[in-house]
Amino acid sequence: MNEIRPINWTGSRLELLDQTLLPHQHVTVRITDYRAAAAAITEMRVRGAPAIGVTAGYAMVLAAAELQSRERDHFIGALREAGAHIAAARPTAVNLGWAVRRMMRVAEAEPDPGSIRPRLEQEARRIQEEDEAINRRIGEHGRALMPADGQGVLTHCNTGALATSAFGTALGVIRAGWEAGGRFKVYNTETRPWLQGARLTSWEFQQLGIPATLIADSAAGVLMQRGEVSCVITGADRVAANGDTANKVGTYTLAVLAHENGIPFYIAAPTSTVDLAIAHGDDIAIEERPQHEVTGYGGTPIAPEGTPAYNPAFDVTPHRYIAGIVTETTVCRPPYTESLRQAVDAA
Numbered sequence: 001m002n003e004i005r006p007i008n009w010t011g012s013r014l015e016l017l018d019q020t021l022l023p024h025q026h027v028t029v030r031i032t033d034y035r036a037a038a039a040a041i042t043e044m045r046v047r048g049a050p051a052i053g054v055t056a057g058y059a060m061v062l063a064a065a066e067l068q069s070r071e072r073d074h075f076i077g078a079l080r081e082a083g084a085h086i087a088a089a090r091p092t093a094v095n096l097g098w099a100v101r102r103m104m105r106v107a108e109a110e111p112d113p114g115s116i117r118p119r120l121e122q123e124a125r126r127i128q129e130e131d132e133a134i135n136r137r138i139g140e141h142g143r144a145l146m147p148a149d150g151q152g153v154l155t156h157c158n159t160g161a162l163a164t165s166a167f168g169t170a171l172g173v174i175r176a177g178w179e180a181g182g183r184f185k186v187y188n189t190e191t192r193p194w195l196q197g198a199r200l201t202s203w204e205f206q207q208l209g210i211p212a213t214l215i216a217d218s219a220a221g222v223l224m225q226r227g228e229v230s231c232v233i234t235g236a237d238r239v240a241a242n243g244d245t246a247n248k249v250g251t252y253t254l255a256v257l258a259h260e261n262g263i264p265f266y267i268a269a270p271t272s273t274v275d276l277a278i279a280h281g282d283d284i285a286i287e288e289r290p291q292h293e294v295t296g297y298g299g300t301p302i303a304p305e306g307t308p309a310y311n312p313a314f315d316v317t318p319h320r321y322i323a324g325i326v327t328e329t330t331v332c333r334p335p336y337t338e339s340l341r342q343a344v345d346a347a
């Protein structure tokens, strides 16, 4: 099958599969400047923690092409400002800032101003290539956690190829289990209000040939109560040092429901999503998105005109609800403060 890859670098232009229009329209957005790349991240034309990290890498290459100057200190200063603009595109996923910092380290280590852009391009390509390899390793480490044939796994939001450079994280674990011969049942939530599940995950599972049943977010409880779910696995946008995890809003709800029903709840994420500088989840910034994403969809109003809405894009699941965190180096088990440090050091 053709692997889904939502991000393409042509050597001078960034091409993004516009995820605001999937699955019914397949439109490529062509981006030639870093501000447009940052806007595409904010508008979620590209989304998913690893995918926005990869995009940020190429946005820094576009910035270098625009800001290049022979006066090195001025060039580095302008790059740093562009990096700050890119990193501010969305607050919760650590991968965005992680990628900008990694690109700036490369720029600052290059003495020749004329060599900065090509070095940055090399590094952005490396970030993208590493991400796919990391995701496949996450799949290998996590597939043993998938349920027995006929039992169910539930996942939330979109953590497939569309959220990464390719292959995905939590969806990649499900894919790895399926491709290893597992014939478990797959359920995915619609993931209101942006519908990453109904629009993106259901599409990805169809492309993979993996049967998956879509459920309303509010049906997760009854599915678990009826014994249809043997494990839950989701992605992550930022994992604190103690294992508290920020992920798409509704993840915390699923984790508490899983705990109540005696079902193991797993996170799958690359070590680049672990933020050891943050001790616990209370310190993770949670993005609040526009109210119209809740009161309507695709420009069609749902709620009455003037209805106020609260629209947190993420929530934080306390580590006590998490049975394991699957990374590219290992499956971290509690106590996470130790196991996450070991996983990051081994990466």
Ligand SMILES: CSC[C@H]1O[C@H](OP(=O)(O)O)[C@H](O)[C@@H]1O
Pocket (backbone or CB within 6 Å): 047, 048, 049, 050, 157, 158, 159, 160, 163, 164, 168, 169, 170, 196, 234, 235, 236, 237, 247, 248, 249, 313
């Ligand atoms: C592979 S992690 C993807 C992660 O990002 C999603 O958020 P968004 O669609 O708002 O970028 C969601 O939290 C997923 O778990």
